[in-house]
Amino acid sequence: QKEVEQNSGPLSVPEGAIASLNCTYSDRGSQSFFWYRQYSGKSPELIMFIYSNGDKEDGRFTAQLNKASQYVSLLIRDSQPSDSATYLCAVNAMYSGGGADGLTFGKGTHLIIQP
Amino acid sequence: DVKVTQSSRYLVKRTGEKVFLECVQDMDHENMFWYRQDPGLGLRLIYFSYDVKMKEKGDIPEGYSVSREKKERFSLILESASTNQTSMYLCASRTSGRLPNEQFFGPGTRLTVL
Numbered sequence: 001q002k003e004v005e006q007n008s009g010p011l012s013v014p015e016g017a018i019a020s021l022n023c024t025y026s027d028r029g030s031q032s033f034f035w036y037r038q039y040s041g042k043s044p045e046l047i048m049f050i051y052s053n054g055d056k057e058d059g060r061f062t063a064q065l066n067k068a069s070q071y072v073s074l075l076i077r078d079s080q081p082s083d084s085a086t087y088l089c090a091v092n093a094m095y096s097g098g099g100a101d102g103l104t105f106g107k108g109t110h111l112i113i114q115p
Numbered sequence: 116d117v118k119v120t121q122s123s124r125y126l127v128k129r130t131g132e133k134v135f136l137e138c139v140q141d142m143d144h145e146n147m148f149w150y151r152q153d154p155g156l157g158l159r160l161i162y163f164s165y166d167v168k169m170k171e172k173g174d175i176p177e178g179y180s181v182s183r184e185k186k187e188r189f190s191l192i193l194e195s196a197s198t199n200q201t202s203m204y205l206c207a208s209r210t211s212g213r214l215p216n217e218q219f220f221g222p223g224t225r226l227t228v229l
Binding site for chain 2: 042
């Protein structure tokens with residue numbers, strides 16, 4: 001069973017600080033990694049994806065990937081109250097013996113940015 | 116602009132009713148998915164489809180069936196709704212193989228079974 005693990009939180013961070021969200025995955029064959037943000041009552045929306053070891057930056061967001069440790073993280077700099085949401089880590093997975101591919105999701109980390 | 120739409124945002128049904136949830140995507144994606152999301156349980160895959168008329172069971176298919184007669188449309192059917200199927204239902208679509216192949220989600224249907 002392929003698994004994606006996240007700390008459920010809540011993770012409370014002061015406004016303006018760096019929020020650090022972590023994720024581990026079990027399938028060493030996974031090649032692509034995604035971070036989704038989900039506001040309460042809304043559907044998940046993609047904020048970052050990463051394929052290669054190292055860091056990838058997009059505005060205030062940085063995704064970090066370490067395939068040897070099977071670890072993915074998301075850093076949010078200058079955290080804003082609008083960043084308060086649940087963040088889902090997702091990892092690609094093959095279904096049906098290779099007939100289809102999709103994403104396996106963690107249960108999400110609830111992030112609270114305190115004004 | 117990519118789009119996944121779902122037929123209803125909110126739905127209230129009675130126990131025993133047959134319920135249809137419709138999902139349409141305009142991105143010509145091969146793969147489509149149905150999830151349910153419950154507090155503390157995360158996203159759980161119900162069924163997926165990788166081609167027209169093809170369907171595969173996900174992690175929790177019991178009590179559900181699906182239909183994919185056209186590439187753009189994927190329907191979830193609750194044969195006889197029960198109260199434990201009260202949940203948020205999310206449809207998603209994804210291209211196959213070509214990176215970044217993210218999954219795009221619809222807005223969700225909040226189903227309440229009384």
